[in-house]
Amino acid sequence: MSQIVTLEQLKQTLGAKLAAGAKVVAPVLDGEFASFKEIADVEQASFVPRICMQNSIEEFFFPKHETIFTFVRQGNDVVLNDAPDFDVEQIVVGARPCDAAALPVLDPLFAWDYDDRFYQRRRAKSTVVSFACTQSDAHCFCTAVGGSPENTHGADAILFDLGDGSFEVRAITDKGKALFDGKTTESDKVGKACDAPVVNFDVWKIADWIRANFDSPVWEQVSLRCVGCGTCAYVCPTCHCFDIVDEGSYKKGKRVKNWDSCQDAMFTMHASGHNPRDTQGKRQRQRLTHKFVIYPDKFKFYLCTGCGSCSRSCAQMFGVRPCLEALDKEVQ
Ligand code: SF4
Numbered sequence: 001m002s003q004i005v006t007l008e009q010l011k012q013t014l015g016a017k018l019a020a021g022a023k024v025v026a027p028v029l030d031g032e033f034a035s036f037k038e039i040a041d042v043e044q045a046s047f048v049p050r051i052c053m054q055n056s057i058e059e060f061f062f063p064k065h066e067t068i069f070t071f072v073r074q075g076n077d078v079v080l081n082d083a084p085d086f087d088v089e090q091i092v093v094g095a096r097p098c099d100a101a102a103l104p105v106l107d108p109l110f111a112w113d114y115d116d117r118f119y120q121r122r123r124a125k126s127t128v129v130s131f132a133c134t135q136s137d138a139h140c141f142c143t144a145v146g147g148s149p150e151n152t153h154g155a156d157a158i159l160f161d162l163g164d165g166s167f168e169v170r171a172i173t174d175k176g177k178a179l180f181d182g183k184t185t186e187s188d189k190v191g192k193a194c195d196a197p198v199v200n201f202d203v204w205k206i207a208d209w210i211r212a213n214f215d216s217p218v219w220e221q222v223s224l225r226c227v228g229c230g231t232c233a234y235v236c237p238t239c240h241c242f243d244i245v246d247e248g249s250y251k252k253g254k255r256v257k258n259w260d261s262c263q264d265a266m267f268t269m270h271a272s273g274h275n276p277r278d279t280q281g282k283r284q285r286q287r288l289t290h291k292f293v294i295y296p297d298k299f300k301f302y303l304c305t306g307c308g309s310c311s312r313s314c315a316q317m318f319g320v321r322p323c324l325e326a327l328d329k330e331v332q
């Protein structure tokens, strides 16, 4: 038997969490667009599985802008104060499977050479509920990197839209079980995700080509239409580059982390004026090499869940899938 939750029961479950002081993040419609946002009322949320999102859930674990500590000068001393602590339970509902799958990919990074307590605390306090996909589009390629429309990697529970105002609930972890404990009813209805997106390239073979072709002219050729705007990095659930800067004055201020993008020409600019990645081809080579060679060599995961958000959001209709397809022609 399966476990079913109605839309009303789901709203009541989330409403009770809000009333208890938890932070709830869900897809929110803004005209024809949808973004993951913190909600104050369950009626703000859209509980329809969708693949086209303007952001990923990553920013609720690794914010775009975050204070590490504050500082104030007192006489000849500088006093440092930790950023305000947070210990708030967080429920992230409506994640795409390829959003949720990004979290286990990022976990080893934020616990590698430095334990990022901000990320780790949010991860520990969060329950992630994904929606199995009901459609894919030409940008999706989760199947090329080990995912699927009903992939549960990184999710505490996954919901299957039954199309009648209810969802089949499949709890994956104890957190997922706890969230829906006593909220579901037994049923013989079983949810089904959409068919897996069709992919005609082999990421493994392309990664081998990348390893052997650092100086290939192909990098510049495939990157001609990229304008280096960085949008692809900012919508990506796995991109995690950040810069650390001090804001304020020498008397008082704060040290902050801000998202950054390797597609920005200034990203590797040295104080001398020399830039080792001085063309867009070199910057795209870095992006693809990091995602499909360097990161998996170090952490065993591709730094990509095949969500397609980069190419879906790119004004030049580029992004990772078109780049992989262009490289695949070199592999053939
Ligand atoms: S691939 Fe597209 S989104 Fe990414 S930097 Fe280039 S133009 Fe911008």
Ligand code: SF4
Residues within 6 Å of the ligand: 232, 235, 236, 237, 238, 239, 291, 303, 304, 305, 306, 307, 308, 309, 310, 311, 319, 320, 321
């Ligand atoms: S690189 Fe593109 S397809 Fe891969 S996870 Fe990031 S946004 Fe999604």
